[in-house]
Amino acid sequence: MPETIIATIAVERGYSAADLSAALEAHRRRQRISHPAGKFDKAGVFHLEELCACCAGLQRSSAKRPHSEMLHARSLIHVAHLYDVPVLHVRRLVKAFERARDFPLPSQHAQGQLKVLLNNILQPVPPRGVEYRKERPQA
Numbered sequence: 001m002p003e004t005i006i007a008t009i010a011v012e013r014g015y016s017a018a019d020l021s022a023a024l025e026a027h028r029r030r031q032r033i034s035h036p037a038g039k040f041d042k043a044g045v046f047h048l049e050e051l052c053a054c055c056a057g058l059q060r061s062s063a064k065r066p067h068s069e070m071l072h073a074r075s076l077i078h079v080a081h082l083y084d085v086p087v088l089h090v091r092r093l094v095k096a097f098e099r100a101r102d103f104p105l106p107s108q109h110a111q112g113q114l115k116v117l118l119n120n121i122l123q124p125v126p127p128r129g130v131e132y133r134k135e136r137p138q139a
Contacts (some may be wrong), residue, residue, distance in 0.1 A: 002100035002114065006093070009118045014125040015089055022083035024095030029074040030094070036073030046070045052081040089125060096121045 004026075010020055027033035037049040045061045048069035054077050061069045072078055076094065080087040096118050103114050 002103065003097075005111070006096050006100060006118060009115065010093060010096075013122050014127065015093065015122070017084070018083050019085050019089040022079050022085045022090050023097065025083070026074075026076050026079040026090055026093050027097045029079065036070060038073070040068065045101075048073050050082060052078070054078055055079045057090060059073060059087055086125075092122055113129075 007020055009050060029036065038046050038047070039048050043063055043066070045063060045066040045070055046104055047061060048055065050073065050137060055069075055072065058072050059065065059068055061067065076090050080090045083090075099121065100114060103117075104110055
């Protein structure tokens with residue numbers, strides 16, 4: 001039920017289906033429900049298979065740090081790059097999923113409170129290709 005409320009508010013606020021999919025995947029990876037694509041070698045070192053631009057400067061897994069690639073693959077930045085969506089959108093949506101998870105929803109009042117909370121978390125986003133910039137006050 002919270003997922004449908006989040007999806008409804010997110011679409012109203014301009015988030016895309018790809019944003020929602022990326023956030024859901026990032027949330028699942030944080031909760032260890034979903035796992036990044038990769039394999040362990042005989043020494044127990046994890047090697048990531050889903051490499052993208054954000055992985056370029058990553059320290060590769062070794063015997064000293066066998067899970068460094070796995071930890072990176074669970075990050076919001078990596079998941080946002082995989083789905084080609086802005087990191088800010090994924091961050092806001094994951095925050096909404098985490099806050100909604102602990103929210104009781106048996107009553108209309110609780111659902112109304114959740115909607116107010118989600119409206120504060122999920123700020124409106126500009127259409128693709130348009131960036132809103134705040135003007136700095138001149139000194």
